[in-house]
Amino acid sequence: MLERKDSLRRFVAVIIALGILGVVVWALKTAIQPDTSSRTPIDPTNSSSDSLDERMSFGEKNLVQRELALNIPAFQEAKNQGMEAMAQKQYQKATENFKNALVIAPNAPLTRIYLSNAEIGNAEAYTIAVPVPIQVKEKYDPIEALEMLRGFAQAQYEINQKGGIRGKRIKLQVIDDDDNPETAKKIAEKLVADKKVIAVMGHASSEVSLAVAPIYANGKLVFITPVSTSNNLSNSDKAVNNGKRYVFRTNIDTHMAAQNLVRYMHDGFDVHKLAIFYDNEKDSQYNRELREEFTNILVNTYKGKIVYKDDLSKGGSNYPAKEKYKQAIDKGTQAFLLLPSSKTVTHALDVISEIHKNKSQSQGIKVFGDINNLYGSDTLNRGKDTEGMVLAVPLYLSHEDQFSKQAKELWKDKIDATWKTGTSYDAAQVFIEALKRNPSPDAISEEICKDSFQARGASGDSLRFDCLDSSSPQEKVKLVQVSPPDSSDKQYHFKLIVHQSKRLEH
Numbered sequence: 001m002l003e004r005k006d007s008l009r010r011f012v013a014v015i016i017a018l019g020i021l022g023v024v025v026w027a028l029k030t031a032i033q034p035d036t037s038s039r040t041p042i043d044p045t046n047s048s049s050d051s052l053d054e055r056m057s058f059g060e061k062n063l064v065q066r067e068l069a070l071n072i073p074a075f076q077e078a079k080n081q082g083m084e085a086m087a088q089k090q091y092q093k094a095t096e097n098f099k100n101a102l103v104i105a106p107n108a109p110l111t112r113i114y115l116s117n118a119e120i121g122n123a124e125a126y127t128i129a130v131p132v133p134i135q136v137k138e139k140y141d142p143i144e145a146l147e148m149l150r151g152f153a154q155a156q157y158e159i160n161q162k163g164g165i166r167g168k169r170i171k172l173q174v175i176d177d178d179d180n181p182e183t184a185k186k187i188a189e190k191l192v193a194d195k196k197v198i199a200v201m202g203h204a205s206s207e208v209s210l211a212v213a214p215i216y217a218n219g220k221l222v223f224i225t226p227v228s229t230s231n232n233l234s235n236s237d238k239a240v241n242n243g244k245r246y247v248f249r250t251n252i253d254t255h256m257a258a259q260n261l262v263r264y265m266h267d268g269f270d271v272h273k274l275a276i277f278y279d280n281e282k283d284s285q286y287n288r289e290l291r292e293e294f295t296n297i298l299v300n301t302y303k304g305k306i307v308y309k310d311d312l313s314k315g316g317s318n319y320p321a322k323e324k325y326k327q328a329i330d331k332g333t334q335a336f337l338l339l340p341s342s343k344t345v346t347h348a349l350d351v352i353s354e355i356h357k358n359k360s361q362s363q364g365i366k367v368f369g370d371i372n373n374l375y376g377s378d379t380l381n382r383g384k385d386t387e388g389m390v391l392a393v394p395l396y397l398s399h400e401d402q403f404s405k406q407a408k409e410l411w412k413d414k415i416d417a418t419w420k421t422g423t424s425y426d427a428a429q430v431f432i433e434a435l436k437r438n439p440s441p442d443a444i445s446e447e448i449c450k451d452s453f454q455a456r457g458a459s460g461d462s463l464r465f466d467c468l469d470s471s472s473p474q475e476k477v478k479l480v481q482v483s484p485p486d487s488s489d490k491q492y493h494f495k496l497i498v499h500q501s502k503r504l505e506h
Contacts, residue, residue: 052187052190055176055177055183055187056173056174056187057114057173057175058086058114058117058171058172058174059082059083059086059094059098059113059114059115059117059118060083060086061083062079062083064110064134064142064145064146064149065140065142066142067107067108067109067110067111067142067146068105068108072104072105074104075101075104075108076101078098078100078101078104079097079098079101079108079111079114081097082094082095082096082098082100082101082114082115082118083114085097085118086114086118089122091118091119091120091121091122092121094114094118095115095118095119098111098114098115098118102115106412107411109149109150109152109153110146110149110174113130113149113152113156113172113174116153116156116157116171117171117172119160119169120171123169125164125168125169125170125171126164126165126168126169126170126198126199126435126441127171127172127173127196127197127198128172128173128197128200128201129172129173129175129191129197129199129200129201129202130148130149130152130173130174130200130201130202131175131176131177131184131187131200131202131203132145132148132149132174132175132177132202132203132204133145133176133177133178133179133205133208134176134178135176135178136178144204144227145176145204147421148202148204148226148227148420148421148424149174149424150407150421150424151420151421151422151423151424151426151427151428151458152201152202152424152425152427152428153172154406154407154410154421155424155429155432156170156172156428157410158406159428159432165436166436166439170428170432173197175187175202177202177203179205179208180208181207181208181210181211181212182211184203184208184212185211185215187212188200188212188215188216188219189215191216191221192215192216197221198221198222198441198444199221199222199223199224199431199441199444200216200222200224201224201225201226201427201428201431202225202226203227203228204225204227205227205228205286206228206229206232206233206286206289209225209227209228209233210228210230210236213236213247214236216246216247217236217246217247220246220442220445221246222431222445222448223246223247223248224249224250224427224431225247225248225251225427226249226251226423226424226427227249227251227420227423228249229251229253229254229257229286229290229372230253230254230286230289231253231289231293233247233249233253233471234253234469234470234471236471244445244446245445245449245465245467246445247471248448248465248471248472249471249472250394250424250427250430250457250463250472250473250476251394251423251476252371252392252393252394252472252477253470253472254286254290254293255293256392256476257290257293257370257371257477258290258293258297258392259293259297260477260479261294261390261392262294262297262298262301264390264479264497265298265335265368266302266304269334269335269364269366271304271334271335271366272302272303272304272305272334273304273305273307273333273335274298274304274305274306274307274333274334274335274337275307275308275309275310275328275331275335275337276294276295276306276308276310276336276337276339277309277312277324277336277337277338277339277340277347277348277351278291278310278311278312278339278340279311279312279339279343279344280311280313280314286370286372287341287370287372290339290370291337291339294337307328307331307332307333308327308328308331310327310328312340312341312344312347312348313341313344315347319344319346319347321347321353321354324351325351325354325355325358326354329358329361329362329365333365334364334365334366335365335367335368336355336365336366336367337368337369338351338352338368338369338370338389339369339370340370340373340374341373342372345373345374345378348369348373348374349378349385349386352367352382352385352386352389353382353385355367356384356385356387366388366390367386367388367389367390368389368390368391369391371391371393371394371419374389374391375393375418375419375480375494376419379482380482380491380492380493380494383492384484386482387482387483387492388482389481389482390479390480390497391479391480391481391494392477392478392479393419393477393478393479394419394423394476394477394478395419395422395423395426395457395458395459395461395476395478396459396478396480396496397419397422397458397459399489401458401459401460402460403422403425403458403460407421421458422458422459423458425457426455426457426458426463426473429455429456429457429458429463430448430455430463431444433453433454433456434447434455437453448465448467449467457473459478461476478496478497479496479497480494480496480497481494481495481497482494483495
């Protein structure tokens with residue numbers, strides 16, 4: 001009898017312990033997962049004025065529900081109070097609450113923008129719209145938007161702390177474009193009709209930027225995208241307004257990237273046989289164009305060959321990297337070009353791992369990669385596996401440059417200052433410099449296209465444009481290589497390559 005009672009007690013105790021463990025696991029999971037319950041998904045097919053208004057905010061709407069990796073209730077409460085005050089035009093109260101929120105969690109770019117806007121209040125300002133992808137394809141995914149907003153926010157903060165431009169500060173209107181071309185076109189039409197908006201910087205994918213470019217050009221509203229790479233963007237507004245350019249970017253285009261990579265590959269290593277790993281299922285316009293440009297230049301200019309191709313999207317989670325690597329090597333491959341989507345980065349990096357695992361077969365093998373998904377911490381975290389990989393990128397950031405130092409001071413946190421943060425900062429600097437030269441919003445395009453124009457970018461380089469030739473800044477391409485720890489950097493890092501053979505063409 002006693003044994004039965006003891007067994008019952010032990011059984012009850014186990015059940016209680018399991019229940020407590022379940023609660024703890026649920027609480028931890030809740031703390032690190034984005035809370036999307038309070039955000040009603042917006043139907044991207046709904047183009048009504050009310051629906052578009054819900055996507056736009058100067059500080060009165062919480063477009064990004066989770067700006068932080070962890071849920072911090074005190075931060076969210078202060079932010080909510082700031083937004084409520086903004087909605088009621090109580091700018092002093094909003095300023096205080098946004099400041100309180102940023103004391104608790106400084107690394108919150110949307111809140112930083114809202115604070116800068118609250119500090120302006122009703123004062124006259126230059127209003128710039130910043131459309132970014134938040135509710136991407138009806139799925140809450142603000143990572144790319146936060147990277148872009150961090151660059152916009154830093155530039156806005158820096159110029160406004162100096163008193164603005166001739167006494168007028170910069171106000172940013174944040175907009176969620178869903179990374180959806182149809183939604184973005186409706187937003188562009190609304191912005192063109194809004195005379196308070198003097199410029200637009202944002203939109204991410206090339207598909208979206210190509211969709212909105214003619215609308216901005218026809219409306220004579222200057223638009224700078226920090227992310228889009230499509231070659232077609234350079235020609236998207238040439239036929240409009242007698243050749244006057246209204247569409248720009250602070251990223252490189254696919255022709256520039258491919259040309260520099262092939263030139264470096266040929267001049268430096270005499271490579272003629274190439275294997276390409278790409279993602280056909282989630283293939284972005286950027287990756288598709290880069291693959292085509294790379295192939296065209298390699299084959300037609302340097303008489304090289306594509307000896308092996310593989311679709312990274314096939315094989316699912318069990319992608320046979322070892323088998324695919326061996327097939328490429330058996331074809332006589334001298335170099336690998338990796339063009340993954342965000343969903344297949346791991347597969348691409350697994351292929352690189354095979355190269356390093358089979359050193360006897362991989363002697364002299366070179367690896368080249370795309371900027372979109374390989375120029376970041378995921379690549380560096382692979383350590384020796386990715387050592388030596390070369391990328392063509394729009395800017396080179398180090399811990400010692402002024403932009404990175406200012407970013408560390410502003411965000412009070414170790415952030416991964418991605419290239420999208422840098423090119424977004426660059427877009428803002430182009431507008432700021434144009435307004436400094438001529439405070440009339442109507443003169444922005446003309447100023448950017450002048451031979452004497454130059455703005456200082458995040459990497460310290462001058463941003464200059466040849467508007468007859470391209471929408472991209474001149475001499476923008478940088479080549480970087482994954483390098484091991486050294487005396488200046490204790491971790492794997494991207495190191496700038498100084499190409500000594502022939503001058504790289506742009």
